[in-house]
Amino acid sequence: MSFTNVVGLEQPIAVLRRAIASKRVAHAYLFHGPPNVGKTLVAHEVTKALNCETNTSFDAPEDVEPCDQCSACTRIQRDTHPDVRIVRPMAKVQAQDEEGGADVVIEGAMITTEQIADIVTDANLKASQARRKVFVVSSAEAMNPPAANRLLKTLEEPPGDTTLILTTQNLSRLLPTIISRCQMVRFRPASLSQAQEALHERFADTDAGVLRSVVALSGGRIGWAIKLLDRPEALELRGGLLDLVASIPGRDWFEGMAMGEQLIEFAQRWWLATEEEEFAEKAIKANRDRVLRTKMNDVLDVLLTWFRDLSLLASEGDPSLVINADRMDQLTSIAQDRKPERCGRGCEDIEQTRKQLRGNANLRLASEVLAYKLISACR
Numbered sequence: 001m002s003f004t005n006v007v008g009l010e011q012p013i014a015v016l017r018r019a020i021a022s023k024r025v026a027h028a029y030l031f032h033g034p035p036n037v038g039k040t041l042v043a044h045e046v047t048k049a050l051n052c053e054t055n056t057s058f059d060a061p062e063d064v065e066p067c068d069q070c071s072a073c074t075r076i077q078r079d080t081h082p083d084v085r086i087v088r089p090m091a092k093v094q095a096q097d098e099e100g101g102a103d104v105v106i107e108g109a110m111i112t113t114e115q116i117a118d119i120v121t122d123a124n125l126k127a128s129q130a131r132r133k134v135f136v137v138s139s140a141e142a143m144n145p146p147a148a149n150r151l152l153k154t155l156e157e158p159p160g161d162t163t164l165i166l167t168t169q170n171l172s173r174l175l176p177t178i179i180s181r182c183q184m185v186r187f188r189p190a191s192l193s194q195a196q197e198a199l200h201e202r203f204a205d206t207d208a209g210v211l212r213s214v215v216a217l218s219g220g221r222i223g224w225a226i227k228l229l230d231r232p233e234a235l236e237l238r239g240g241l242l243d244l245v246a247s248i249p250g251r252d253w254f255e256g257m258a259m260g261e262q263l264i265e266f267a268q269r270w271w272l273a274t275e276e277e278e279f280a281e282k283a284i285k286a287n288r289d290r291v292l293r294t295k296m297n298d299v300l301d302v303l304l305t306w307f308r309d310l311s312l313l314a315s316e317g318d319p320s321l322v323i324n325a326d327r328m329d330q331l332t333s334i335a336q337d338r339k340p341e342r343c344g345r346g347c348e349d350i351e352q353t354r355k356q357l358r359g360n361a362n363l364r365l366a367s368e369v370l371a372y373k374l375i376s377a378c379r
Contacts, residue, residue, distance in 0.1 A: 008190020033187030083130035089142035189220025209326030260368030
């Protein structure tokens with residue numbers, strides 16, 4: 001990977017290349033934009049460019065590229081460089097394995113004071129190998145208040161050979177004092193045409209309708225689309241989930257409870273299909289509710305696209321805007337007997353369920369209630 005291979009992020013990359021070429025790299029950056037848009041990917045490339053052992057000087061900003069071959073580049077890419085660290089929100093849960101016990105780490109919790117304290121300690125030590133130490137705080141909005149205040153002190157008096165890169169999808173959840181001490185770099189999703197072209201080159205054998213649907217579902221977040229397309233099991237699950245939602249018009253009320261259970265099952269299967277096998281299974285055993293609550297968002301995203309497509313076609317909108325293009329015949333047939341306002345109500349019900357789950361609503365009950373509401377919306 002290199003800057004030239006990153007699609008749709010030309011503007012933030014140009015800003016960062018200019019800083020590196022002119023040797024005016026800020027002590028702290030704040031990358032902000034939607035999840036899975038490429039913020040952490042670009043942070044890796046910046047880190048490599050700052051420490052590449054082959055490409056050490058640049059005549060122009062467009063020349064800034066890591067070699068991806070030297071020891072520094074390869075270790076940074078593998079997250080094994082001693083002077084580079086990435087911190088993510090984590091929740092440790094005790095789980096038993098065959099050896100007797102292990103800490104299973106589940107993403108989606110908070111960044112703790114201890115994690116930030118480790119960065120602060122390392123930042124004040126002399127670099128052992130790097131020209132410039134880099135610490136990446138991914139999803140910085142997940143810092144608890146003590147952690148945020150601990151990091152703030154380092155931002156106020158940063159070591160000269162260190163750069164901190166914070167990433168966030170929600171600026172409003174960061175302390176204003178942290179924001180004010182960072183150079184802001186905004187990340188926007190790639191255009192759908194850019195994403196389509198880039199993914200078509202990489203996944204040339206994928207059905208065109210499926211590719212178009214995944215691109216639309218991603219909203220231009222190429223990282224999210226690649227994660228889905230790289231895993232055939234996940235694509236099959238998308239198909240199964242669309243089969244389930246397409247069957248709703250023929251379902252009776254008493255099937256709502258069973259359908260709610262099926263939605264939860266899809267969330268679990270989605271988790272197992274998109275994460276490393278051993279880790280995924282341990283995490284499910286350790287804290288099934290936390291994992292499935294997180295993955296239910298992906299299930300709801302797919303359901304939302306279906307009802308959005310039905311609403312569009314039921315109101316005689318432009319068929320070229322349909323997200324699930326590979327299901328066009330099925331959607332068109334179902335939309336003939338649907339009222340646009342009922343399809344729109346289905347979209348509202350899905351978003352309401354998402355809010356309830358964020359508010360710690362009971363996962364099973366919320367899924368079953370949603371199933372009943374979707375059956376009602378399709379009558």
